[in-house]
Amino acid sequence: MMNLPKDAILLLSVVNTKLRDYYKSLDDLCEDMNAEKKDIIHKLEGIGYEYDGIKNQFV
Numbered sequence: 001m002m003n004l005p006k007d008a009i010l011l012l013s014v015v016n017t018k019l020r021d022y023y024k025s026l027d028d029l030c031e032d033m034n035a036e037k038k039d040i041i042h043k044l045e046g047i048g049y050e051y052d053g054i055k056n057q058f059v
Contacts, residue, residue, distance in 0.1 A: 008047045012058055019056050026051055
Protein backbone atom coordinates (compact mmCIF):
# COMPACT_ATOMS: atom_id res chain seq x y z
CA MET A 1 0.00 0.00 0.00
CA MET A 2 1.90 2.95 -1.28
CA ASN A 3 1.78 6.03 0.97
CA LEU A 4 -0.82 4.48 3.26
CA PRO A 5 -0.27 3.67 6.95
CA LYS A 6 0.36 0.07 7.95
CA ASP A 7 -1.46 0.50 11.26
CA ALA A 8 -5.13 -0.44 10.76
CA ILE A 9 -6.59 2.41 12.85
CA LEU A 10 -4.49 5.02 11.07
CA LEU A 11 -5.33 3.39 7.73
CA LEU A 12 -9.04 3.65 8.52
CA SER A 13 -8.74 7.35 9.29
CA VAL A 14 -6.64 8.16 6.22
CA VAL A 15 -8.74 6.11 3.79
CA ASN A 16 -12.07 7.45 5.05
CA THR A 17 -10.76 11.03 4.90
CA LYS A 18 -9.48 10.55 1.35
CA LEU A 19 -12.75 8.90 0.29
CA ARG A 20 -14.73 11.78 1.77
CA ASP A 21 -12.58 14.58 0.36
CA TYR A 22 -11.06 13.33 -2.89
CA TYR A 23 -12.47 10.08 -4.32
CA LYS A 24 -15.87 8.93 -5.49
CA SER A 25 -15.11 5.27 -4.77
CA LEU A 26 -12.61 2.91 -3.20
CA ASP A 27 -11.67 1.80 -6.72
CA ASP A 28 -10.75 5.40 -7.64
CA LEU A 29 -8.62 5.76 -4.51
CA CYS A 30 -6.80 2.48 -5.14
CA GLU A 31 -6.16 3.27 -8.78
CA ASP A 32 -4.84 6.74 -8.05
CA MET A 33 -2.69 5.66 -5.09
CA ASN A 34 -1.52 2.41 -6.70
CA ALA A 35 -2.89 0.47 -3.71
CA GLU A 36 -4.35 -3.03 -3.58
CA LYS A 37 -8.07 -2.84 -2.82
CA LYS A 38 -8.14 -6.35 -1.38
CA ASP A 39 -5.31 -5.49 1.04
CA ILE A 40 -7.13 -2.41 2.35
CA ILE A 41 -10.39 -4.32 2.71
CA HIS A 42 -8.69 -7.24 4.46
CA LYS A 43 -6.79 -4.99 6.89
CA LEU A 44 -9.89 -3.00 7.82
CA GLU A 45 -12.09 -6.09 8.11
CA GLY A 46 -9.57 -7.24 10.71
CA ILE A 47 -10.66 -4.38 12.98
CA GLY A 48 -14.36 -4.79 12.25
CA TYR A 49 -14.93 -2.37 9.36
CA GLU A 50 -16.34 -3.00 5.92
CA TYR A 51 -16.64 -0.78 2.88
CA ASP A 52 -20.08 0.73 2.26
CA GLY A 53 -20.21 1.79 -1.39
CA ILE A 54 -23.31 3.91 -0.87
CA LYS A 55 -21.71 5.96 1.90
CA ASN A 56 -18.28 5.63 0.25
CA GLN A 57 -16.77 4.98 3.68
CA PHE A 58 -15.59 2.10 5.83
CA VAL A 59 -18.17 1.64 8.58
